[in-house]
Amino acid sequence: MAELGRKSVEEFRQSEKMPIIVVLENIRSAYNVGSVFRTSDAFLIEAIYIIGYSAKPPHKEIKKTALGAEETVNWKHFKTAAEAIAALRQLGFNVYAAEQAEGSYKLNAIGFETEEKIAIVFGNEVTGVEQSTIELCDGCLEIPQLGMKHSLNIATAAGVVLWELVRERMAHSS
Numbered sequence: 001m002a003e004l005g006r007k008s009v010e011e012f013r014q015s016e017k018m019p020i021i022v023v024l025e026n027i028r029s030a031y032n033v034g035s036v037f038r039t040s041d042a043f044l045i046e047a048i049y050i051i052g053y054s055a056k057p058p059h060k061e062i063k064k065t066a067l068g069a070e071e072t073v074n075w076k077h078f079k080t081a082a083e084a085i086a087a088l089r090q091l092g093f094n095v096y097a098a099e100q101a102e103g104s105y106k107l108n109a110i111g112f113e114t115e116e117k118i119a120i121v122f123g124n125e126v127t128g129v130e131q132s133t134i135e136l137c138d139g140c141l142e143i144p145q146l147g148m149k150h151s152l153n154i155a156t157a158a159g160v161v162l163w164e165l166v167r168e169r170m171a172h173s174s
Helices: 007-013 030-042 060-066 079-090 154-173
Strands: 018-025 045-051 074-078 092-096 117-122 139-140
Touching: 018 030, 018 079, 018 154, 030 045, 030 060, 045 079, 045 154, 060 117, 074 079, 074 117, 079 154, 092 154
Parallel strands: 018 045, 018 117, 045 074, 092 117, 092 139
Antiparallel strands: none
16 A cells, blocks of 8 residues: 555545535435545545435445545535535635536636635536526536537546546646
């Protein structure tokens, strides 16, 4: 583990986090929630906000895919997206939905400031981010897709979006 440069739970908790918060709105699959925990751990994401009926720790299926990340990544549960977004605004976060929408920003073309606090809302596997939630956001980020299918599993989409945000920050800090 040391050769891989892996942090202990305590080292992770004390590490400086990326100023990024993931918001999971009504995710049906606890496995998807667990996968997002694992990705968030990998990229030192500040926290996960869990909304509505999305599963939250402790949960057997989250544990199976998170592989312990549910113990390292900070998380909070909110009944509604409006409550979560209000809390994010108080902390100085700009909030974007990961959604295909008219006027959305292409993920590969948007440039955030290195220190900008960003929250990304990921929606339900079938219906996406609720329209009422999109209306509370500063905009939508869209993953450019070139094939016949124009949707990704939420865990995959979270990995792509979070890597792009982290990669961009890493490039500017070196």
